[in-house]
Amino acid sequence: MARSPQKSSTPASGNAVTADLVAVLVAVTDGTPDIMTIAGGSALPSGPFEFTHRSLQTALRAWVEAQTGHPLGYVEQLYTFADRGRSGDARSPHSVSISYLGLTREDEVGEGFEAHWSGWYDYFPWEDHRAGAPGFIAKSIAPKLKAWAKAAPSPALQRERWQRCAITFGLDDRDWNEELVLQRYELLWEASLIPEANHSRGREASVVPGKPMTADHRRILATGIARLRAKIKYRPVVFELMPAEFTLLQLQRSVEALAGRLVHKQNFRRLIEQQELVEETGAMAADTVGRPAKLFRFRHAVLAERAVAGTKLPLSRT
Amino acid sequence: MARSPQKSSTPASGNAVTADLVAVLVAVTDGTPDIMTIAGGSALPSGPFEFTHRSLQTALRAWVEAQTGHPLGYVEQLYTFADRGRSGDARSPHSVSISYLGLTREDEVGEGFEAHWSGWYDYFPWEDHRAGAPGFIAKSIAPKLKAWAKAAPSPALQRERWQRCAITFGLDDRDWNEELVLQRYELLWEASLIPEANHSRGREASVVPGKPMTADHRRILATGIARLRAKIKYRPVVFELMPAEFTLLQLQRSVEALAGRLVHKQNFRRLIEQQELVEETGAMAADTVGRPAKLFRFRHAVLAERAVAGTKLPLSRT
DNA sequence: GCCATTTATACTCTCCGTGAGCATAAGATG
DNA sequence: CATCTTATGCTCACGGAGAGTATAAATGGC
Numbered sequence: 170m171a172r173s174p175q176k177s178s179t180p181a182s183g184n185a186v187t188a189d190l191v192a193v194l195v196a197v198t199d200g201t202p203d204i205m206t207i208a209g210g211s212a213l214p215s216g217p218f219e220f221t222h223r224s225l226q227t228a229l230r231a232w233v234e235a236q237t238g239h240p241l242g243y244v245e246q247l248y249t250f251a252d253r254g255r256s257g258d259a260r261s262p263h264s265v266s267i268s269y270l271g272l273t274r275e276d277e278v279g280e281g282f283e284a285h286w287s288g289w290y291d292y293f294p295w296e297d298h299r300a301g302a303p304g305f306i307a308k309s310i311a312p313k314l315k316a317w318a319k320a321a322p323s324p325a326l327q328r329e330r331w332q333r334c335a336i337t338f339g340l341d342d343r344d345w346n347e348e349l350v351l352q353r354y355e356l357l358w359e360a361s362l363i364p365e366a367n368h369s370r371g372r373e374a375s376v377v378p379g380k381p382m383t384a385d386h387r388r389i390l391a392t393g394i395a396r397l398r399a400k401i402k403y404r405p406v407v408f409e410l411m412p413a414e415f416t417l418l419q420l421q422r423s424v425e426a427l428a429g430r431l432v433h434k435q436n437f438r439r440l441i442e443q444q445e446l447v448e449e450t451g452a453m454a455a456d457t458v459g460r461p462a463k464l465f466r467f468r469h470a471v472l473a474e475r476a477v478a479g480t481k482l483p484l485s486r487t
Numbered sequence: 488m489a490r491s492p493q494k495s496s497t498p499a500s501g502n503a504v505t506a507d508l509v510a511v512l513v514a515v516t517d518g519t520p521d522i523m524t525i526a527g528g529s530a531l532p533s534g535p536f537e538f539t540h541r542s543l544q545t546a547l548r549a550w551v552e553a554q555t556g557h558p559l560g561y562v563e564q565l566y567t568f569a570d571r572g573r574s575g576d577a578r579s580p581h582s583v584s585i586s587y588l589g590l591t592r593e594d595e596v597g598e599g600f601e602a603h604w605s606g607w608y609d610y611f612p613w614e615d616h617r618a619g620a621p622g623f624i625a626k627s628i629a630p631k632l633k634a635w636a637k638a639a640p641s642p643a644l645q646r647e648r649w650q651r652c653a654i655t656f657g658l659d660d661r662d663w664n665e666e667l668v669l670q671r672y673e674l675l676w677e678a679s680l681i682p683e684a685n686h687s688r689g690r691e692a693s694v695v696p697g698k699p700m701t702a703d704h705r706r707i708l709a710t711g712i713a714r715l716r717a718k719i720k721y722r723p724v725v726f727e728l729m730p731a732e733f734t735l736l737q738l739q740r741s742v743e744a745l746a747g748r749l750v751h752k753q754n755f756r757r758l759i760e761q762q763e764l765v766e767e768t769g770a771m772a773a774d775t776v777g778r779p780a781k782l783f784r785f786r787h788a789v790l791a792e793r794a795v796a797g798t799k800l801p802l803s804r805t
Numbered sequence: 806g807c808c809a810t811t812t813a814t815a816c817t818c819t820c821c822g823t824g825a826g827c828a829t830a831a832g833a834t835g
Numbered sequence: 836c837a838t839c840t841t842a843t844g845c846t847c848a849c850g851g852a853g854a855g856t857a858t859a860a861a862t863g864g865c
Contacts, residue, residue, distance in 0.1 A: 188569060188581075188583050224568075224569065225567070225568075225569045246566060246567060249543070249564060249567040250542075250543075251506060251542065251543045251585070263506075265506050265567075265583055265585070267567050267569070267583075329791060332791060332792070333791070336792075473647060473650060473651070474650070474654075
């Protein structure tokens with residue numbers, strides 16, 4: 170880097186790169202969180218950034234709308250990668266990849282596109298704790314992690330590795346922290362339990378369940394899931410994923426789908442209502458089992474009232 | 488964007504860009520939060536990304552260490568900009584700017600460099616509420632914002648604008664939220680109260696106090712301050728800014744310097760100690776007024792123990 | 806040496822948010 | 836009508852956080 174602030178655009182050939190966008194587009198249907206994928210579910214939608222657009226967000230929105238025929242509700246930048254070793258070949262034109270998180274409603278997606286939806290727990294089965302911790306964590310993942318920890322060169326490093334495993338996966342009676350999606354993925358990668366890791370070549374038997382993805386797309390997805398799980402706790406972004414009218418249980422199911430854990434029903438309702446996030450439509454839910462529920466809609470006014478202030482969901486760490 | 492995930496590096500001439508890094512480097516000395524600046528304090532350190540480095544972080548660290556002669560404690564990506572209108576001239580080689588937040592210790596900076604430190608409240612005087620809300624907010628900023636709100640075309644829009652002003656600046660008896668740094672800056676920009684805004688040309692009399700910066704550097708700084716103010720509440724990053732040994736009051740003063748608000752001393756100590764973030768060195772502070780305080784050091788073990796879990800500071804929103 | 810001043814440090818008290826559980830209501834189904 | 840399922844109202848106990856009181860330990864001025 171040079172010190173001059175203004176003349177940063179010295180068009181030296183060594184600095185020319187291409188800019189790529191990668192999108193984590195999320196929707197929720199019937200309690201299943203989905204992401205948009207291409208290439209048979211093996212990659213996230215991505216491609217070169219067109220500088221005909223005014224900004225990155227504009228480019229992303231335009232592209233998604235062309236794909237789905239519907240505007241993107243919420244967009245947020247995730248991370249920018251420029252690692253040299255990323256593109257595979259060594260000294261080819263370098264590429265900067267800018268990843269985004271976008272929220273939309275699945276039911277509005279048009280037909281006839283290559284893109285389609287995949288459940289995000291297909292890629293991260295260990296992240297779904299709605300029915301308790303998945304059995305294979307204790308049965309399969311934990312022992313493999315233990316073996317990896319034991320393989321460390323010194324006893325101190327062995328303890329350190331295992332402590333990391335225990336913290337991120339909630340082992341040894343620790344609490345499960347649903348926000349550590351990326352840390353868990355990176356840990357599994359380091360332990361060579363992820364097919365994408367080069368150093369797990371030829372050892373396909375010893376990998377963990379979960380569908381792999383092209384390049385580092387699954388890592389980007391992990392980043393997106395982690396960001397979203399954190400975000401729903403203090404911003405009213407869940408509503409971007411809901412239909413115009415919904416019951417409180419449907420809302421709760423969506424939150425639980427994203428968080429990968431269950432919440433206390435009464436407390437959930439108390440929180441939603443006391444924050445005045447929703448208002449009754451007057452109508453009741455039809456075609457339902459059990460007592461019919463009131464229908465609610467999101468009070469869009471809260472976006473102006475509270476601006477960036479706060480929304481709370483009963484997902485706090487204990 | 489195309490749909491193919493792999494062949495993203497079509498070296499079409501229209502997609503070639505240059506990658507720039509912009510850094511918000513923070514240090515705290517004697518209760519003053521400083522940022523590294525160049526060009527007489529009118530710009531953040533920035534320059535083209537050298538692809539000889541393995542990653543963006545590596546490049547940033549190498550550069551900062553060359554500048555300051557000291558390793559960078561904590562580094563975090565802030566945001567990536569690729570707005571077309573950003574570089575000023577229209578169709579020149581496009582540039583992607585990747586901004587970073589970095590924490591370091593000011594006293595370790597080498598001599599003889601162009602870079603030097605500037606107090607960050609020079610650029611954002613309205614952000615320092617340690618001695619209560621600065622008087623010029625009520626005297627100068629609020630009336631100008633009110634005028635701007637009144638200039639909206641419809642009564643509804645006028646109310647909306649004013650509500651936004653009141654929320655972000657804590658007017659009308661609202662609480663001051665120190666995290667809304669970026670929102671406040673953007674609001675002032677929209678209201679043409681910021682010299683950097685093109686539409687305030689020739690109206691220099693009606694701008695708000697605070698030193699301007701080149702291009703959108705002050706906006707990037709606002710992003711960094713906001714991120715840091717949020718971060719110190721749940722991650723032990725303050726310690727990256729502290730000397731090896733410090734008293735609890737010094738620690739508190741640093742937190743207050745960053746947050747721009749005071750905290751309750753006893754509660755602060757209770758929180759720090761019950762979380763076992765620090766340990767006594769055994770020594771006492773010398774050359775001090777009043778009763779001497781114990782010296783503490785950061786317990787680096789917490790980084791391993793809690794990994795990403797949690798650190799709390801008494802800065803919660805009430 | 807005494808006092809004012811400044812900082813350090815120990816306790817206490819109250820309020821409220823939150824987790825958790827109990828109880829009841831209102832539909833559908835057989 | 837019994838049962839199942841979901842909706843909805845209410846209570847209770849615990850713990851964390853804000854705020855205040857009290858005391859200890861140093862300095863400097865007179």
